[in-house]
Amino acid sequence: MTTQRTALVTGATGYIGGRLVPRLLDAGFAVRVLVRSPMKLADVPWADQVQVITADLADRDSLEGAFDGVDVLYYLVHSMGSSGNFDGTELSSAKNVAQLALKADVKRIVYLGGLHPQGVTLSRHLRSRAAVGSILLQSGVPTVALQAGVVIGSGSTSFEMIRHLTEVLPYMPAPKWVRNRIQPIAIRDVLYYLVKAADIDEPVNRTFDIGGPDILRYGQMMNGYAVEAGLHQRPIASLPVFTPWLASQWVNLVSPIPRSLAVPIIESLQFECVTSEHDIRTYIPDPEGGLTGYRRSVRLALDKVRTGQVETSWQDSDVRGAPADTLPSDPDWAGHTVYTDLQVRTTDARPGDLWRVIEGIGGDNGWYSFPLAWAVRGWMDKLVGGVGLRRGRRNPDHLHTGDALDFWRVEQITRGSFLRLRAEMKVPGPAWLELRVEPREGGGSTYTQRAVFFPKGLAGRLYWYSILPFHGFIFPGMANRITQTAEVEAGRTVGDVGHTHPAEPANASPADEVA
Template sequence: MTEREAEAEAAAALSSPSGMEDPYRSRAGAQGITPRVLVLGATGYLGGRLVPRLVAAGYRVRALTRGGSRLVGAPWHDQVDIVDGDASDPDALARALDGVDVVYYLIHSMSAGRDFAAVDRRIARAVASAATHAGVQQIIYLGGLHPRDVPLSPHLSSRREVGEILLASGTPTLVLQAGVVIGSGSASFEMVRHLTEVLPVMPAPRWVRNRIQPIAVRDVLHYLLAAARLPEPVNRAVDIGGPDVLRYGQMMNAYAVVAGLPQRRIIALPVLTPRLASLWVGLVTPVPQRIARPLVESLQQECVMQDHAIDALIPPPADGLTTYRDAVRLALGRIEMDAVETSWVDGRVPRAPSDPMPSDPDWSGRTVFLDARERTTAASPAAVWRVISQIGGARGWYSASILWALRGLMDRVLGGVGLQRGRRSRLTVREGDAIDFWRVEAVEPGRLLRLRAEMRVPGDAWLELVVDESGSGGATYRQRAVFFPRGLWGRLYWLSMLPFHGLIFAGMVSEIIADSERGATDSR
């Protein structure tokens, strides 16, 4: 079964399990009224993935958010009742909670800086009071997995405090305590991704030896969705986690194996304090330091499930919980064990919970290097396309012929195909054609040519050439070189090529436009 089929099956099961009446709906509406669900944190990492699945399951969904404009581009935007306001504002909460049966509390304020614990406390108290006044039947809160009876980091301490406030509110609250969530866009996963990809040798604090129980984002969503369907209200905290218990260093090296990177050497240093470690993480990864520091501090504690009480409330998925390596494969877009995406162009709606989403923060996702250029010309789109479609082979690459020849020679020395293959036809181009050390990945005749590199390169590379009509009656030519680096060498390769890119890609744009305009003049 494919990932997409599994998600469709899960959505169908949520809306009508085993052909039986939904037990939650029986509790929420004895007269067949569909329950109303409020999601606090709908624009966040988990909220943005939960909302469309609630909609697919048939719930009436409402979102309280200060950034309603961030939801406008979501395909499910018009199926959700959006209330503008702050979760700490009693008036906004009263509007949002009117008629609500279940509240998902997915807010955490790490981005607020040093005062995040105070902000979280204020919001939790406001939500607890408003939910009790509104007669909410169940609050579902995603907290943090933590050891008991030991001092906790500020991050985990705040998570625990929020859970305690909600549990004492008088409104039944189910606290699901999760550890490191594995999925593209998760801050904890992005730390693992970038540290592993950038550093072949990592100096690290002693906490790299601490045990952690990561959980795939798809399994977190399984528990969140099932929590709204419990036959009776629940007021307790339970741990959730995946099937693997790993040391942090093992997580990094397992990521390396899945990503096709060499094993990383990790050196535990007793003198690297959490503050210094967070500065180091901030330097090496794109995760903001205000988020990296609380996460790094939390790694000082071993975060492993204390019991499996969750199984009596919510059984694991029918096909079992996702292993760590499979969760990484999903986060990296691996469709099968060793297969990678065939295109860097992905849909705007995630196929699976692990996929990137437009609402994810800018620093999430894999590293992508881009050289993008654009030029408008009086030549027609057809004239520009004629030039684009003849690129490579005997015609060459329209700029810096010596540099292209040197790159081809370098590729041959490294065991690649070089520039020897030429092209099948001088005038036409088809998907699957070889053009020198590129392969035609996509063609839209008259508009788009996308080439995927088959040269020896530490990563995946594409060259995309697009022409569209311009408002002035001419054409707009767009050119993009896209590179997904593999490990540290991939990043160094791109940086070393930047001076040459300035000559090659700028020259390509100029020559393609000039040839198009000459061709347009000659045809008159």
């Protein structure tokens, strides 16, 4: 009788980890996931099939016992988009994992790092990823360190950057790195290698370069996308004056990728990103049918985007590098300056009709009030390096805990009754937006909308009062339009009901084909 193996996945709330977990379950593994914020897994379809461990890789004490009985440990954590001492934190986290995995007699570590050339000065992020790989390889636990370059799949950062640059710009002034050679790999093939790495019987301890069958220049990748998307190929002019910093500003403005993520991506594109060996084939055969070509990987990704079936996305990762504090309960506000805007409406729409409008908010549907003001706020956020409004939403109809929603993130959702969004735009203090539905006695519903802002210093207070005049019509208009839309969609008579509580300060007490 074969004993079921146990896999532990770090980074399960990220783009790769979120897709790996269900495939490990399909392969017969018992799966544990290690996360800092379990709430992010509340709505994933496999949540009740895994063991969730709440811990922080940087906190050694929180990891005690987490690796006991683990056969394969997947290390999929990287502080993409982080600033400050992220590399120091990454090295410390890797050392904690290496030491405790050896102590717990973990049989294998599988790490996904970045493909990079030898003998050159790497960017800070690539150096950090290479250093993490070295620590794991020196842990005493047999480690398979896969090194991949540009990953193409629906929702991947690289795919979204190519997609938006190509779709937005009919002519592309571009940095000289568009002439560099790149070997992209489909997300389906990355996942194939990750799962199969657990089956290597030998005590292999080394890096492996992995890449797809096509070696292209970055400009060819953009025009390959254009062909698959039914667009005219774009003329591309290589301009030597485009520094990485300028290029990241450009990407930030014309795509939903914030500057904090664009910088490390573009820095890595300064080098040719081509595999120097394909030794992985000695241990893992190519997938059935062969590795996925670039054009097919784009085609598969586009199909997922067009049908709203994006499994995971770069948006799933917190762009600020660490989970923000959740909104404290009202009694915990005591002694703090808090600004709120409360809107309450009663409506003849049934709770289910009203909830469908709420859960469909943002993205193509917009925010139901003064679109120009929302657009301006989005562009202001992009200009200072934020995520802006163009990040959109992963699914057109349904939201899940941890989902990105324009410049908000779903912090809590009780389907059918409550949605809380945490602001991820650049703002001097934490902010939230809550939307609530309650059935009304005698029929219909009550809609409650509350914006909450904890100002940080004088800048926070000045910010609130500077936008107060806009709140005077944006938030009431939003409440009115949401309830009216629910009534119209339900085929009911539109009526102006309810009342408004103006914004006021308070020192209150009371997340087939793999693509």
